[in-house]
Amino acid sequence: MNQIDLATASTRDLNIRLHQLDGNGDRHWRVLHPNGKHALAVGLDAPVEVTIEGHVGYYCAGMNKQAHITVRGSAGPGLAENIMSGTVRVMGNTSQYAAASGHGGLVVIDGDASARCGISMKGVDIVVGGSVGHMSAFMAQAGRLVVCGDAGQHLGDSIYEAILYVRGCVASLGSDCVEKPMTDEHLATLGALLAQANIAADPRAFRRYGSARQLYHYKIDNADAY
Amino acid sequence: MCGIIGLFIKNPELECQLGAWVAPMLVEMSERGPDSAGIAVYRDPVGEGAAKLTVVSDDPGYDWTGVTAGLQQAFGHHAACRPWVNHAVLTATATADELQRWLGVQYPMLRLTSAGTTIEIYKEKGAPREFINRFQLESLSGSHAVCHTRMATESAVTTEHSHPFSTGLDLCLVHNGSLSNHNRLRAMLQRQGVAFQTDNDSEVAAGYLMWRLRKGATLEEALAAALRDLDGFYTFAIGTRDGFAVLRDPFGCKPAVLAETDDWAAMSSEFRAIATLPGVEHAQIWEPVPEQIYSWSRPR
Numbered sequence: 001m002n003q004i005d006l007a008t009a010s011t012r013d014l015n016i017r018l019h020q021l022d023g024n025g026d027r028h029w030r031v032l033h034p035n036g037k038h039a040l041a042v043g044l045d046a047p048v049e050v051t052i053e054g055h056v057g058y059y060c061a062g063m064n065k066q067a068h069i070t071v072r073g074s075a076g077p078g079l080a081e082n083i084m085s086g087t088v089r090v091m092g093n094t095s096q097y098a099a100a101s102g103h104g105g106l107v108v109i110d111g112d113a114s115a116r117c118g119i120s121m122k123g124v125d126i127v128v129g130g131s132v133g134h135m136s137a138f139m140a141q142a143g144r145l146v147v148c149g150d151a152g153q154h155l156g157d158s159i160y161e162a163i164l165y166v167r168g169c170v171a172s173l174g175s176d177c178v179e180k181p182m183t184d185e186h187l188a189t190l191g192a193l194l195a196q197a198n199i200a201a202d203p204r205a206f207r208r209y210g211s212a213r214q215l216y217h218y219k220i221d222n223a224d225a226y
Numbered sequence: 227m228c229g230i231i232g233l234f235i236k237n238p239e240l241e242c243q244l245g246a247w248v249a250p251m252l253v254e255m256s257e258r259g260p261d262s263a264g265i266a267v268y269r270d271p272v273g274e275g276a277a278k279l280t281v282v283s284d285d286p287g288y289d290w291t292g293v294t295a296g297l298q299q300a301f302g303h304h305a306a307c308r309p310w311v312n313h314a315v316l317t318a319t320a321t322a323d324e325l326q327r328w329l330g331v332q333y334p335m336l337r338l339t340s341a342g343t344t345i346e347i348y349k350e351k352g353a354p355r356e357f358i359n360r361f362q363l364e365s366l367s368g369s370h371a372v373c374h375t376r377m378a379t380e381s382a383v384t385t386e387h388s389h390p391f392s393t394g395l396d397l398c399l400v401h402n403g404s405l406s407n408h409n410r411l412r413a414m415l416q417r418q419g420v421a422f423q424t425d426n427d428s429e430v431a432a433g434y435l436m437w438r439l440r441k442g443a444t445l446e447e448a449l450a451a452a453l454r455d456l457d458g459f460y461t462f463a464i465g466t467r468d469g470f471a472v473l474r475d476p477f478g479c480k481p482a483v484l485a486e487t488d489d490w491a492a493m494s495s496e497f498r499a500i501a502t503l504p505g506v507e508h509a510q511i512w513e514p515v516p517e518q519i520y521s522w523s524r525p526r
Contacts, residue, residue, distance in 0.1 A: 036498030
């Protein structure tokens with residue numbers, strides 16, 4: 001096990017060390033005393049496991065590829081922004097726009113995520129053990145967002161083809177986001193996602209939401225307006 | 227971008243630590259606000275029938291002996307003027323209004339930063355670290371403090387434009403964000419008799435709260451009205467005589483973190499400021515929900 005202590009090493013020292021990894025040699029890294037610092041473990045591209053022992057600030061684990069990153073604390077804004085693959089797990093809460101624009105991989109938040117979770121998600125899977133704030137999955141294009149708690153206002157506003165599963169209450173749905181039936185296929189997919197995220201929840205307790213696909217194309221009925 | 231901080235000491239035995247705990251928090255917020263820094267500290271309440279003002283002089287070498295003599299001549303020998311860098315705290319057996327009227331007539335060149343019985347506001351342009359050193363912030367004791375580090379976006383970098391802004395007796399406001407309807411709101415408030423020192427948007431928010439409170443609203447009512455009338459982005463921390471309150475706008479773009487232990491309650495723009503506090507490893511930590519008022523106060 002390699003250790004980097006941010007009480008003495010800089011953020012740049014940490015990220016340079018992690019960027020040099022190619023998956024050969026010791027794959028386990030431990031980061032001590034993060035104390036809310038920004039941009040920790042960003043831009044990794046190797047099948048390694050990084051555990052951050054505490055709370056992190058803005059933009060932790062951004063652009064992640066292949067790596068498995070665990071934050072044993074809470075995360076500030078912009079967690080796992082633009083994640084491509086691998087997994088990012090936060091054992092506490094996250095601030096706004098977690099997993100924004102993520103293309104792939106899995107982001108697990110054991111606690112709550114605040115506003116704009118999964119905004120513009122493009123294929124990432126997100127599993128939230130608690131609740132999400134307002135405007136979550138805004139313009140979500142692909143991937144799955146699972147919320148075991150409640151969702152704030154305007155869930156899935158202007159959503160494309162992402163799929164949203166919510167167990168608790170939805171404060172309100174955004175434009176063009178509608179509830180859809182849970183089929184056996186969805187129950188199986190959701191069950192697999194929850195198992196992958198290691199979160200115990202019964203898929204049958206969830207409701208599914210997605211796009212009504214009314215905003216995709218120009219409406220000929222509006223031609224008179226011009 | 228700006229950094230804001232609130233620290234409330236729940237355990238009265240730890241009040242002597244206030245400055246020592248708040249100074250590293252301000253340092254952590256330097257990158258969010260390198261242009262100016264300020265603190266509203268609540269300490270040494272004056273007795274019944276007395277009032278306390280904080281004033282600032284643009285002249286760093288200002289001689290305050292004349293102020294002391296004038297104050298004692300007007301309000302008796304118990305009146306005092308305690309200089310602190312380029313600021314001074316005036317106390318006298320009088321109402322805050324009487325003291326302010328006297329100050330306006332006798333020393334119009336001195337700018338008022340706070341008025342009340344307990345509050346003192348110190349603020350200065352320049353880096354937070356310099357501010358801490360100049361004002362020996364680590365030595366301050368008190369029940370609570372509300373602080374700000376400013377990165378100016380919409381108006382000039384001067385001490386007048388720095389936060390906290392006084393919003394009435396023993397009240398102050400710090401703001402992270404930007405208001406978009408402040409010009410129209412300022413004009414409306416000026417017609418209602420609210421005076422402004424600058425063209426700063428945050429000062430309008432402070433003036434707005436002052437106006438609502440003068441009209442008899444409670445702090446909660448004034449903040450609920452602010453949610454309707456202020457357009458823009460904001461995280462506010464509001465200092466009151468007995469504690470502080472936090473409010474975020476409905477969009478919730480501007481960050482805020484709250485934390486609490488048995489000994490203290492703290493808010494900051496980022497966790498890294500709170501990370502400096504003793505006992506933080508056992509603190510309850512969460513993000514305040516938009517449009518919800520959070521407040522701490524000590525029973526009188």
